[in-house]
Amino acid sequence: MDLTFSPQETAFRDELRAWLAANAPAPEPSDGGEDAHYAWRRDWQRRLYDAGWAAPAWPTEYGGRGASLTESAIYFEEIGRARVPMAANVLGLLLGGPTLMVWGTPEQKERYLPPILSGEEIWCQGFSEPDAGSDLASLKTRAVKDGDDWVVTGQKVWTSGAQYSKWCMLVARSDSEAAKHKGLTYFLMDMEQDAVQVRPLRQITGEAEFNELFIEEARIPDANIVGGVGNGWKVALTTLMNERAGLGFALQIRLRQLLDDLIAKAAERGMLERYGDALAELHVRCESIRLLAWKGLTDVERYGQPGPEGSLVKWLWSDTNQRLTQLAVDIVGAEALTSGESWSYELLRARGNTIEGGTTEVLKNIIAERVLGLPRLKVAA
Amino acid sequence: MDLTFSPQETAFRDELRAWLAANAPAPEPSDGGEDAHYAWRRDWQRRLYDAGWAAPAWPTEYGGRGASLTESAIYFEEIGRARVPMAANVLGLLLGGPTLMVWGTPEQKERYLPPILSGEEIWCQGFSEPDAGSDLASLKTRAVKDGDDWVVTGQKVWTSGAQYSKWCMLVARSDSEAAKHKGLTYFLMDMEQDAVQVRPLRQITGEAEFNELFIEEARIPDANIVGGVGNGWKVALTTLMNERAGLGFALQIRLRQLLDDLIAKAAERGMLERYGDALAELHVRCESIRLLAWKGLTDVERYGQPGPEGSLVKWLWSDTNQRLTQLAVDIVGAEALTSGESWSYELLRARGNTIEGGTTEVLKNIIAERVLGLPRLKVAA
Amino acid sequence: MDFGFTDDQRDIQRTARDLLSERAKPERVREHAESGRSDSELWRELCELGWPGIAVSEEYGGQGLGRIELSILCEELGRSLAPVPFLASVLAATVIEHSASEAARERWLPGIASGETLGALGVAVDGTAELVVGGAEAQVIVLVEDDGTGRVLAAEEAEVEKIASIDPTRTAARVSAGDGGEALDGDVAAGVDRALVAVSSELVGVCDRALEMTVAYVKERKQFGVPVGAYQAVSHRCAQMLLETEKARSTAAFAAWTADADPERLAEAAAMAKAAASDAGREVTASAIQAHGGIGFTWEADVHWLYKRAQLDAVLLGGAGSQRARLAGILADRVRASAAA
């Protein structure tokens, strides 16, 4: 057990930290709405890209730095610590690219990876459907073969960045006869066609981070299938496996910063004594999240696969963020209930944490079944 | 809404309170173990009986006072408040007697009710089985007809007071062909026969409040069937419905007393400030339990059946008692972890509260299905 | 001993629920919330029915009914989230009636009772209240301080800065008293305690509605072919929501009863009610969002309005922590008194 960074890891961190200190993003636009904000994040990705910092975890052959897992975690920690935004094309960088590296043909890699990295082509994810929820096997979007193309019809939901995206990682049912998770295929769907309509999905915060996709006979050529017809389930799992690995470290640091802000606020308002117990408990949780995240990384490095920590970290993080932002209402006062203030945004946004990226209920099921080996409940309809 | 007692209710309370003040039970025996303790409670029942206070809720024709529901609740509150024990034959008085009043033949009532009331014949309850848990329909104890008798074989568990009992309210499977809950019959089994063996079931407190019953071809005459052959499910439900009604008020008062003791202890040790928030929350819960218990009574009086409050009260009470006794460890210190002290006994005993008389999990199921009308989960084995 | 409503009280409850389920449908509430406007048409109707004056005594033009009747209306309005300035106005009326001078009572109460005048009540520190619900449209504002003093001010006597709170079904403002208005000289605590009960009852209504919406949703929504409400993760969550709601409801009912029938216990009962209701409000509405899954996080699902209302009500006139601190003080006094006895 050694919880210090190696000289190489320290050098990586120092280089990045120095670069971030010298290369702040442009000032965050105060108006222009979500479009202006997105343009700002795209500009920021371009700066990262130009300096070789857009996706350090990608192999050098694809334009990354071949960063180790630890270095990759450091990358997200530092991005969070510097309070700079994520690169605009986060789904392409974290999910789409890595999925192609595993399942893509040489032609696909050559065609798609460079514009993901530079941010020229934004990617979004079309997995969830209104009636499917956590149940990927019950997807209803259909893909029907028509010559060298597939014709796709259906509805997707929770697709973030769809309005800015060129490509959608789409899982659709290509064989309605096959068993539930066997008839799925993973497509790259061109978003620039009239058959695809994007409708923003407004959240309780008032903003629209996500969208609904209405797909009415969209056309996708054979060449845009990833991993082969009928193999969509497996390919999608690769994407999902990548989902939380790096982001966890950024979220963890963000939580840390929020807690530090809250402690400072409590000190300022003379409330450290009164809320000391609650703040200390949040501190224990934050530290535990950090430690469990690093432990998960060690497991991957040693055994090639993550331990139970992934689901535990997500669960503990989301629960802790909700407690923290709720406590903030008591400490910060009116400001935390005033529309447009950052504390009130955090309070509302935190409610999504236990739903997005696997609800807490689903995470508990996963822990019970896959980690503890408890029997799966068979239900009769 | 009127949360005061009527003149009649006040008179009832005052009479009882005065009697209790003038008629304390004999001093609790300090040695002689459980037998001496039980003899003491039996003696106490005799005193209650002689003064007409053994079962005020029973109709006057059976030797009670025909007390109203409110008066009955007052009775248990006062018994708790005076810190005197329950009558020894508590299961006969609260469950056996009332069940017979509904389902018994005139002969059965005449034969069994008087010695229940006087405490001459103690009753115990033989419902639960080792493999059945909350699932009454899967009882395995068998009753086979043999002439004018039934021959019973099986095993029961959680029978409190079995070693002192003359009669056991026994539910057994009299028809193995019938659908699960249709083949049950409710018997009164004479415990004074060699075919019935009682083995004490030691609890985590070290004492044996409960027993296991091993029944090997016990004989029960036809005359001892209550409510008819095959009607055991319904008769047992009558017993179960009576189970918590009155006891809740005694438990609630006991909780109140424990909390008052704990607050006094916290004051004595200068810890009121530090544990003020936790103690205040316990106070809110105690008061809420009291109010919900009274509300339940109003519902029964108005609509003839209890509202959702019964299960809520049991749940909230058991959870609150566990929190209270755990908090006591922090406030009282070493004494609460020392074997034989009352606080350590309460700490350990409280762990049973969320299991006995319906586990919290079962109570939540009941609330979800019967109160909120949520669908029952159908499971496939 | 009777824990139920009288026939008259049940009539009030039924009438209110019927009216609001007709006149304050979710679409209408959303429409007003989104535009940040009060529902003046509905308010006029409620005023005609005499709602704002239900607990104001007849000598000041009110109906002179009790705190239980007021609690019934608060609960129903909490259920519906009707965008009307009811709660703020009755809170102000309550404190004015209990602790302002006769002149101030005569000046303000008839207008509040008829609905022509709007009131608001805030807790101030050194003369400034950071968040006064209803403060932006009130003509009369009552500010009370933690030390038991208070002032009643005409709006123009105060510095009123409008705030957009996260709950746009009501207005809010930051209010500073300066030297304006008139000091309260009566029993301020008695008024505030009654106000706490009214807020608690609104929270009970919010919880009740959140549970109702959730139960309806989880019966319909299916996952793996089964209604999600059949899974214990969901059904036990709903049971927990009911427990919290009933805990809040029972203590609020008790507090409303003590206000009229046993005022010596009111301080304790009001603190209990607000502590239970504030916790329940936060937890039950958060649970409602969670049980709705992804849909619950969307604007269109409407559960978030309940969450936002609960967040504001939970801190209004002091949150659960402050109420428990008060209670702890009461318990400490009691144990000292019994030790001295």
Add this chain to the structure above:
Amino acid sequence: MDFGFTDDQRDIQRTARDLLSERAKPERVREHAESGRSDSELWRELCELGWPGIAVSEEYGGQGLGRIELSILCEELGRSLAPVPFLASVLAATVIEHSASEAARERWLPGIASGETLGALGVAVDGTAELVVGGAEAQVIVLVEDDGTGRVLAAEEAEVEKIASIDPTRTAARVSAGDGGEALDGDVAAGVDRALVAVSSELVGVCDRALEMTVAYVKERKQFGVPVGAYQAVSHRCAQMLLETEKARSTAAFAAWTADADPERLAEAAAMAKAAASDAGREVTASAIQAHGGIGFTWEADVHWLYKRAQLDAVLLGGAGSQRARLAGILADRVRASAAA
């Protein structure tokens, strides 16, 4: 950055687990607990293996290994509940080594390291510790006060009154120092913080075992024809037990690591570890009883021994509340320092 054990550490863990699963089976633990006797045969064996001296430096006859190695043994002994005076003795050794005089170190440590001498450590108020685990059989007792002072005493220099705690797998005593023994003059806090880590690790072992027993039980036990572990009420409870256990485990591992590698962070890390482990110990073992249902409440089911051990360990050297109060102080200092910077 590496969060795993070294090969040597893994060997220690495996060896300890194998040995204890053989030599400290539940029947044997129960037998000793019921008769209130230490398992002297097992203790002799552990002493021969050098366990009591694992973290004592070589100059005092120990193995001179680190705090992580000690934590591994504490966790395994916590898992097994072996009725041996290990924990009490190493707690005393830890404080003696860090803060007693050279003479006291030479006097006591070699005996503790070999197992011939038994030690115990208690937190005292005005010279009296109400509950000292291992105190009834120790030859050397260390008492520390909240103000950072402490004394080391031969048992005969103190007033030792045996107590029957609810955990009969160990002895306990009330200990008063009087004027006996010798004042500690070194860094008492550094010793106590390391002791806190050892207790935390024992609690992690207790939690781990409670979860293991529970999972095994709920896979077997059926209700309505289905293993109860398939129901979310049970399976989600088990997931929660794992979460609590891993939260405690990760902070205890961090604290053990800081003790040797980053002592400046030890105070914070030890407080975190003990806070997390104390809460986890209480909650996980209580959950284990609940998940076992009626059986869990019986003496024979053996889960109660874990519950009882956890109850004592949770308050040992300061419970979760005290640890969080310390942490709050550290956080306050930090925010003041950064405001000043």
